[in-house]
Amino acid sequence: MYYRMIAQCAQMLKNLESWLDKAEADAAAKKFDVGVLMAGRLAPDMKPFIYQVQSACDYVKAPAAWLSGQTPPRHEDAEQTIDEVRARIRKTVDFVESVKEDQYAGASERKIGMSWAPAGKVLGGGDYLLQMTIPNTFFHVAMAYAVLRHNGVDIGKMDFLGPVNWIDA
Amino acid sequence: MYYRMIAQCAQMLKNLESWLDKAEADAAAKKFDVGVLMAGRLAPDMKPFIYQVQSACDYVKAPAAWLSGQTPPRHEDAEQTIDEVRARIRKTVDFVESVKEDQYAGASERKIGMSWAPAGKVLGGGDYLLQMTIPNTFFHVAMAYAVLRHNGVDIGKMDFLGPVNWIDA
8 A cells, every 4th residue: 555655646746747738838828937837836925836846756755765665865956947847756756666566565664754853753654654645745736736726727626636547337 | 544544534624624713813813704715716717615625525525435335424515604614524524433444344345436437437446545535635625725825824734734643763
């Protein structure tokens, strides 16, 4: 379930990548710089779109590493353009997809630290997945969605959900 | 994992319930009707706050029922006031918490239909949890958050995350 859940989080990043194409097309059609959307915020004291993407990426990269006994690759938060945002998503997804299912054996028994955790405190593997990875990933992906949606980009909930594995009844 | 994941989704509804208190306090302090926030939207062609809550509730109620072999209780979408929104969350959480862990035995083998699925198509239990329940629950909870945050309610990411089970390192 660790493997499948983290794969679903990576899928959310791929969905986000597809919204970038719509953002770019919208900016071109309305003749404004797509950088306006990249710097867009929902509130003045909230982080901009690019930060939301960087943060979403890190909340998917980290569990793929820590829960498989690896140290996460370092990705600098230096993105400024839409193509750099695409590249950040791509290298994150590539790393996550490099981790095979059997590497998550023992994930439940791992203890995971967070830089902002209370002193001397960590999370067990299951809680790290359920209370940290999933809520944070979806939070930042959804805030990125909200910035674009609020600014008129033509995305809808099916773009948020992405592919669905329908099977015969 | 079904049990724990659906419990985490129910926790997100409880977190949302706590934002309502902040929304109410904010409206009182700034002397406006909190109903303005209940009807708030991120975009003119997007559903309002109350709908986001109703939808989040239904995306948590349904898997608790279908994945445990039950029919979901019917909850009319009739809420108009903040107290009615609180009651909708409360009855949803009460139902979800009435389902015990062992009732999810066999959840993986269940096939779940959606009213808007392609003709003759359903989802397997795992995909229903990962591709439908979690993304939709977090989508609607996050959109509710975004409406409040965009309108100046003093909520932050720790309000979104809710309780975290820190343990000793």
